[in-house]
Amino acid sequence: METSLDNVESPLEEIKFFARSANRIRALNALTAGSIERRDLEETTGISRPTLSRILDDFEERGLVNRDRRRYEATKLGSFTSKEFIGLLDRFEALQTLNGVIQWFPEEGFDFDLGCLANAEVVRPHKNDALAPTTRIVERLNAADRARILSYTVFPAGIEACWRATINGGHRLEAVFDSGALATVAADATMVIRSKEMFETGRARIFHYDGAVPYVLFIIDDEVVDLCLGSKDGAPRAVIETDNETILAWANATFDAYCREAIHLDRTAFAP
16 A cells, blocks of 8 residues: 655656745745746845746646746646645744754644644753743743633742732633642642632632643733743643744633633632
C-alpha cells in the first residue's frame, strides 16, 4: 500500500523550486492579489526585469499563472501554492521561535496551526530574572480587567496576583481547574483564604473539571493569550505570549468547552 512518503520526489522538487529563491515566493504572492502588468509587478516586488522574466516563464510552464499580453495573474493552483508555501514558512518560523521550549509542549501538542505562533514572544528565565515566566504572568494579571484561566496546576504567585486584582480593583476572574490544581490550593492555608476572599467579591467564578486538563493558559482581557509550559510542578518554565486572533479564538473556545463540563464552586469548596 502506498504511503505519503512513497512518492515524495515530485513534491520535493516543487518545494525546492521555491525554497531556492525568495524572489519566486515574493512574485507568486504578489500575483495572488489580482491581475497586474509586468512593470507594476517589477516595482511591487523589487525584482529585476531579467530575473522576473525568468520567474514568470517558469510559473507559466508550471501552470501557476495566466498571461494576457503583458498582464499576469495567479491561477487557482498558483494561489493555493502561494498560500500553502507561505503557511509552511510560517510554521518553520514558529519552530525556530519555539526552539528550546517545544519539549515542554503538551503530549498531544496544541489544537491550532503552529504557524500562528510565528510572531509570538517566548519568555524564558534569564540571569536577571530566573522567574521571568512567572513574572510575566503576574504582571499581566495585575494589569488586567478580566482573566480566564484553564489549568492543571496553580502557583502561589498567580493566586496572589488574582487575589490582589480582584480584591483591590474591578478584576473579573474565571478559572477552570482540575482535581490536582484544586488539591494544591486546598493544601495551602494562604491560598485557601485568598480563594474564599475572591469568592466573596462576587467577581470570581471558579470551576472544577473532573478530568484531565492538558493545558495551562491565561486569556488576558480577551487580547492576549499566555501559554504556560513545563508547569507540572507549579510555576512555568516558559511562557508563550501571543495576540494572534486564531489562537485567541481557540483559547476562548477551549476554555468554554471545559467550563461547560465543569462544576461551579462556591466559597465552601475549601472549607476545613
